[in-house]
Amino acid sequence: MHHGRGSGIYAGVKINGVKGMNDVLPADVARWHEMESVARDVFALYGYREVRTPAVEHAALFARGVGEATDIVNKEMYVFEDKGEELLALRPEGTAGTVRAFIEHGAFVEGPQKWFYMGPMFRRERPQKGRYRQFHQIGCEAFGVAEPYLDAEQIALLADYFARLGVTAELKLNSVGDAQCRPAYLADLKAYLVSNQGALCADCKDRIERNPLRVLDCKVESCQPVLEKAPRLLERLCEPCRTHFDQVKAGLDALGVAYRVEPRLVRGLDYYVRTAYEFTSDALGSQSAVAGGGRYDRLVETLGGPPTPGIGFALGEERLSMILEKVGRAAPERRPAVFFVSADATGALEALRLAAALRRAGIACELDPRGGKMKAQFKQAERVGARWAVVLGGNEVATGQAKLKDLQTREETPIALSDLAARVAG
Incomplete structure (x- = not known):
């Protein structure tokens, strides 16, 4: 039945936005424009070029590229069946789709590539201040170079970016080893955690079997005494990993980028190797990450491409916007003359x-x-x-x-x- 304007059964009924989704209104968009334009300027100085990939991918891409055992894939991903009965997903992060595009379009034949992206991601998390079910990330991915100075250069890029925005952020750095040195360490870590599981929270107990490295990430206060005494991967690195880490640090020293080695900074997925890093800020109260990155030399291969080293990071625009507001940086709004x-x-x-x-x-x-x-x-x-x-x-x-x-x-x-x-x- 057709209803004329104002006479319909829905006339005057207000429809609110979807829970956990957030509107960015014009007064705030000016700040977003600045975050994105400064990113484009800085990334171009380092040779990164923009790639735009779809918000919808095959769900299998994230099961393999993010990890079936992760909360992101298990609990938070928006998955649906389209009319062709394919299982599709809204992207929960940007790296897997970028790597898929890199492989699908044969970009690896052109030698090393530096790409960046910016756009919305989707996770069905519990909404809270600064964390939404549609959120926005800016990220860089560099393919084809295994040498440690690339790691240092990419970290310096992020340090430059934050400096231009007037954000003070602390760099934490670690190495998560590789397929040579990590398995023996994981066995020791698992044994240690099992013997102390009585003092661990329910999430940690669940992760001991599925993803023991992620236990080290736990922020629950009662778990900290056990985790502080846990074996450290940094002390078990094989010689090539140790050399790589030393050269990353030397590169950062040469570039004047300050860092703190954080042995409990980990990446839970198998394809992550060696360098792991994050920038944290206390501008919003407690120390919280504003950007995180790491080396993933086995990811391209995991997703069906040729063996290709890679390293990348992502930062959250919502959180960075809140930090810029908190530190009093005025949003550069263009006003009429x-x-x-x-x-x-x-x-x-x-x-x-x-x-x-x-x-x-x-x-x-x-x-x-x-x-x-x-x-x-x-x-x-x-x-x-x-x-x-x-x-x-x-x-x-x-x-x-x-x-x-x-x-x-x-x-x-x-x-x-x-x-x-x-x-x-x-």
């Missing part, structure tokens, strides 16, 4: 024409198409943050002369309308 106040119908038409001419010259300007009382138009000019106002009526149009009012100092100066663009430019 000129607001045209129309005194009559002739002035309104001239305002329309002049505004178009200024915009073609790259000058932002505004007017109120409703016209109305000049006092209300001046209020609107101040509300939108215009620097100057120009009153236009039949007299100004006839003479080609008007007054330019500085809305900060309240001073008025005569101006020829033909000189307006040159006067307010910049």
Whole structure:
């Protein structure tokens, strides 16, 4: 049944956004523009180029690329069957899709590649401040280079990025070994955790079998005494891993990037090797990660590509935006240079024409198409943050002369309308 406007059964019923999804309103988007434009500028200096991959992928990509034993795949992923009965998923992170594109389009034949991405990700987590079910990440992935100086360079890129945004973040660094030295360590760690499991929380007990490295990540206070005394992988590294880690540190020292070695910083998936790092900030209270990365030399192969070393990171835009607000960094919002106040119908038409001419010259300007009382138009000019106002009526149009009012100092100066663009430019 067709219902006319306003007469339908849903008329007037408010539909709110989906739980855990978040609107970023215009006042906040300016800050997001800055985070993203600074990222593009800094990443370009290091040779990273942007890739855009779909928000929807085969669910199997994440089962293999993120890990079937992870909470992300087990509990948090949005999975659905499409009409062709394929199992699809909204991407919960950006690396797997980027690697899939790298393999599918044969980019590995062109030698080392540096790519970056930015966009929405989806996880059905419990919503809380700064953590949403649709969230946004900026990430870099570098393929084809196993040497440690690439690790140092990528970490320096992130340090540069945070410095440009005025964010103070501490770098934590570790090595998670490789297939040579990690298995023996994992056996020892598992034995230690089993013998102390009475003092561990339920999550830790669950992870002992599935993913013992992730137990070291636990933040529950009662688990800390056991975890502090756990065997350390950093002390069990094989010679090639030890050398690689030493060279990463030497590279960071040469680049003037300060770091703290954190032996409990881990990556739970098999394809992660050697370098693991994260940047943390205490701007929002307790120390929390704003970016995390690591080397994944076996991921391309895991997803069906040729053996290709890689290293990457991701940072969360929501959290970074909250930090920028907390440290008092003003969002760089573009405001109109000129607001045209129309005194009559002739002035309104001239305002329309002049505004178009200024915009073609790259000058932002505004007017109120409703016209109305000049006092209300001046209020609107101040509300939108215009620097100057120009009153236009039949007299100004006839003479080609008007007054330019500085809305900060309240001073008025005569101006020829033909000189307006040159006067307010910049």
